[in-house]
Amino acid sequence: MKSYWGKTFRLASLILLPVLCLNLGKPAVSVHATEETKKKLEEAKDKLNKTKNQLDETNEQLDDKKEDITNLHQEKSVLENKLSDLNDQLTQVSNNLSDLEGQIDTKEDEIATTQEELAAAITIRDEQYAAMKKRVQFIYEKQGFMLMDMLLDVGGFADFLNHSDYVAALSAYDRKMLEQYKETCVNIDAKEKALQNEKSELDQCKVEVEAEQSRVSGLVSKTSGSINEYKQNISTAEEEARNIEDKAREYESQVEEQNKDVKELEAKLAEEIRLSKLAAKSKWRNISEVSFAEGDRYLLANLIYCEAGAEPYEGKVAVGAVVINRVLSSVYPDTVTGVIYQSGQFSPVGSGRFALALANGSATESCYQAADAAMSGATNVGNCVYFRTPIPGLSGINIGGHVFY
Structure with a gap:
């Protein structure tokens, strides 16, 4: 009614x-799903696509971060090889310095010995010179008495000549020995100067080697510091990569859940379409x-x-x-x-x-x-x-x- x-x-x-x-x-009813279901389905798909995009971006970030870590490891490896070479150089330089110091010690010992030899030679030379002067002075001052003694003591002219030759030979020996000691002093002095020059060269080499040692030590310290920085950077990058991986897993979980939501809404949409078709055929x-x-x-x-x-x-x-x-x-x-x-x-x-x-x-x-x-x-x-x-x-x-x- x-x-x-x-x-x-x-x-x-x-x-x-x-x-x-x-x-x-x-x-004749149009066959479509309800506004609410369509809206929810679209929102779910939009949300899913957004999450997938976020997952893709996160995976790209993760790939970039992993590439950064690989590059950091490679650069760290290069520095470690460089550090190894520098340590070898430092060892070689230190060995060279040790050898030089040993040579310098030896050279100083040789110089000390030479100086002792020179002092002894100078002493002998001076003594020889003093003795010779005394004999010459004695002969010069007492030559009259010596001549008379020689004439009185000799048994003949031959003995006289022998005594005369002895005096001449003694004088010649004195001069010869004096010249030898002079020459010895000159040689020893030259040897000392040569040793001093050699020591000066060794000292200069030592200065240069010490400078090289300081330079290489500085490079070793700097390279070690750089390696420590790379280690820290790698540690930081690995921590960031772990965080990105956690974020990616979270997005993957969200994608999985949102896929379920989309499938459920699609199933609901299909059911509503079925109802719409049923409505078109119904009274x-x-x-x-x-x-x-x-x-x-x-x-x-x-x-x-x-x-x-x-x-x-x-x-x-x-x-x-x-x-x-x-x-x-x-x-x-x-x-x-x-x-x-x-x-x-x-x-x-x-x-x-x-x-x-x-x-x-x-x-x-x-x-x-x-x-x-x-x-x-x-x-x-x-x-x-x-x-x-x-x-x-x-x-x-x-x-x-x-x-x-």
Whole structure:
């Protein structure tokens, strides 16, 4: 039996929406999933793609970090080889320095010995010279007496000659020995000077080797410091790589979970498509067969406010028509309350905005007019039972900021 509301709304449709099509007879329902499921599926896919992109970026960062670590190890290895060579050089230089110091010690000993020899030779020379001077002086001062003694003592002229030759030989020996000691002193002095020159050269070599030792030691210290820096850099890079790997594993876990979410939503979408196909084949009621409850107008007007409050009047009527189309379909609940509160169908219901609108009585006059038109059976979207914000690939009736299908 037709209700009072049914009569009133049909009359209102004739007055308010003369251009709207009446929802008469069994409709051919478009086969699409609900807005809420499509929205969730798109959000899940967007979230999955974003996570995959983050995973790809993280893996690229990890590859770059691993390459950095490899390069650091290679550079560290080069420095370690350089350090090994420098240590070999330092060992060689230190050995050379030790040899030079030994040669210098030997040379100093030789110089000391030579100086002792020279001092002894000079002493002997001076003694020889003093002795010779005394003999010469004695012979010169006593030559008269010596001549008389020689004449008196000799047995003959031959003995005299022998004594004379002895005196001459003694003088010649003195001169010869004096010359030899002079020459010895000159040779020893030359030897000392040569040794001093050799020691000076060794001292200069020692200075140069010490400078080389200092230079190589500095390179060893610097290279060791660089190696320690590379070790620290490698340690830091490895720690960063571990953090990146942890982040990558976290993204992989998220991708796995989000893949599950997408599959679940795709399964839900398939089920809704099945229901949509079923609705297309199922029986539809005429608007005259619907009995509206007392609060239906309030519910519908506030839902229109939440879904299309900023839309033009035609957009508000279209949202109301979708709700009434579902009431008329045997696939959906047969009451306004049942359609609006059916799980997962209208996002404002799930988010709490609808409850807030009901509590505040937010629906405007145009929302009530649109609700009256829809409840009278007027529709500007045919038999569409879904609507949403436009997305690529979705065709339907575009009114305001929604596409109806």
